[in-house]
Amino acid sequence: xxxxxxxxxxxxxxxxxxxxxxxxxxxxxxxxxxxxxxxxxxxxxxxxxxxxxxxxxxxxxxxxxxxxxxxxxxxxxxxxxxxxxxxxxxxxxxxxxxxxxxxxxxxxxxxxxxxxxxxxxxxxxxxxxx
Amino acid sequence: xxxxxxxxxxxxxxxxxxxxxxxxxxxxxxxxxxxxxxxxxxxxxxxxxxxxxxxxxxxxxxxxxxxxxxxxxxxxxxxxxxxxxxxxxxxxxxxxxxxxxxxxxxxxxxxxxxxxxxxxxxxxxxxxxxx
Numbered sequence: 001x002x003x004x005x006x007x008x009x010x011x012x013x014x015x016x017x018x019x020x021x022x023x024x025x026x027x028x029x030x031x032x033x034x035x036x037x038x039x040x041x042x043x044x045x046x047x048x049x050x051x052x053x054x055x056x057x058x059x060x061x062x063x064x065x066x067x068x069x070x071x072x073x074x075x076x077x078x079x080x081x082x083x084x085x086x087x088x089x090x091x092x093x094x095x096x097x098x099x100x101x102x103x104x105x106x107x108x109x110x111x112x113x114x115x116x117x118x119x120x121x122x123x124x125x126x127x128x129x130x
Numbered sequence: 131x132x133x134x135x136x137x138x139x140x141x142x143x144x145x146x147x148x149x150x151x152x153x154x155x156x157x158x159x160x161x162x163x164x165x166x167x168x169x170x171x172x173x174x175x176x177x178x179x180x181x182x183x184x185x186x187x188x189x190x191x192x193x194x195x196x197x198x199x200x201x202x203x204x205x206x207x208x209x210x211x212x213x214x215x216x217x218x219x220x221x222x223x224x225x226x227x228x229x230x231x232x233x234x235x236x237x238x239x240x241x242x243x244x245x246x247x248x249x250x251x252x253x254x255x256x257x258x259x260x261x
Contacts, residue, residue, distance in 0.1 A: 009166070011163055011166040011167050011193065011195055011201070012193060012195065026248055026249075028170075032230075033141055034226075035227075036139070036140060036141040036209050036226055036227050037141045037207065037208065037209050037210070037226075038168045038169045038170060038209075038210055038224075038226055039167075039168045039172060039173060039174070039209070039210040039211065039224030039225065039226045039227060040158070040168055040170060040171060040172065040173035040224070040225060040226045041170060041226065042169055042170060043169065043170040043248070043249065044169065063141070063142060063206065063207040063208055065141060065142075065207070071141075071207070071208060072208075073203070073207075073208025074208075075191075075205070076193060077166075077167070077193040077195065077201070077203075078167065078191060078202075078203025078204075078208055078209075078210055079166050079167050079168075079169070079208075079210075080167070080168060080169040080208055080209075080210055081169065094168075094169025094170065095169065095170060095246060095248050095249075096164075096165030096169045096170050096171065096246060097165075097166055097169065100246070100247050101247055102246070102247055102248045104248050105248050105249070106248055106249045116225060116226060116230065116232065117231050117234075118156045118173070118225055118232050118234040118235055118236055119156070119173070119225075119236045120236075120253050121253075122252045122253045122254065123249070123250050123252040124252070
């Protein structure tokens with residue numbers, strides 16, 4: 001049986017990708033780094049790197065935001081796309097990039113101790129301070 | 131509506147700004163373009179162009195996703211920073227880029243008819259289907 005595929009892209013379409021398999025339930029990260037990178041907070045799904053196919057990496061850029069993480073974005077449109085755990089076998093893909101239906105629901109908030117002060121988390125999902 | 135002094139910048143620090151906001155509320159946009167730009171949904175505070183000072187603007191890249199508006203981001207780190215209409219004297223500064231405490235409060239969700247299917251809006255802040 002053919003596995004499900006989820007397609008996505010940046011704002012301008014220069015960086016398009018396909019994830020094979022169901023999307024793991026997304027996590028919302030409220031740390032200050034994710035908030036600066038995205039402009040609000042990051043919601044992403046952690047997929048196996050082997051399940052992610054990026055069709056054209058010409059406009060894909062990486063910013064090394066810490067020892068263990070690099071963040072992928074499109075050089076043309078600035079879309080915040082990927083959170084790459086460099087030494088791990090997974091990469092987090094921004095949920096906003098996916099074409100609907102995603103077939104999944106957010107399940108957890110993390111780094112809520114560092115969240116922004118202009119909004120509240122009121123969806124009833126579990127919250128981890130880190 | 132109160133005006134608020136803010137400072138902020140991108141993740142890598144190449145771009146920093148200071149501003150006086152036009153108001154003290156944050157607008158949260160759920161349109162498809164904003165969601166692709168940010169990775170979830172957009173959150174921004176309105177600032178008049180004359181009330182904004184930016185350092186590192188050489189690193190501020192722009193993408194015109196339509197004939198009427200464009201979005202600014204850091205060319206080095208990819209931080210999603212600004213939304214502006216081409217013929218307006220104001221722009222939207224990403225709330226996540228503002229140094230805390232921001233002094234701001236979420237005030238309005240817009241374009242909720244295009245929101246993503248993987249989350250709910252449950253904060254009690256007013257919602258509109260488009261503007």
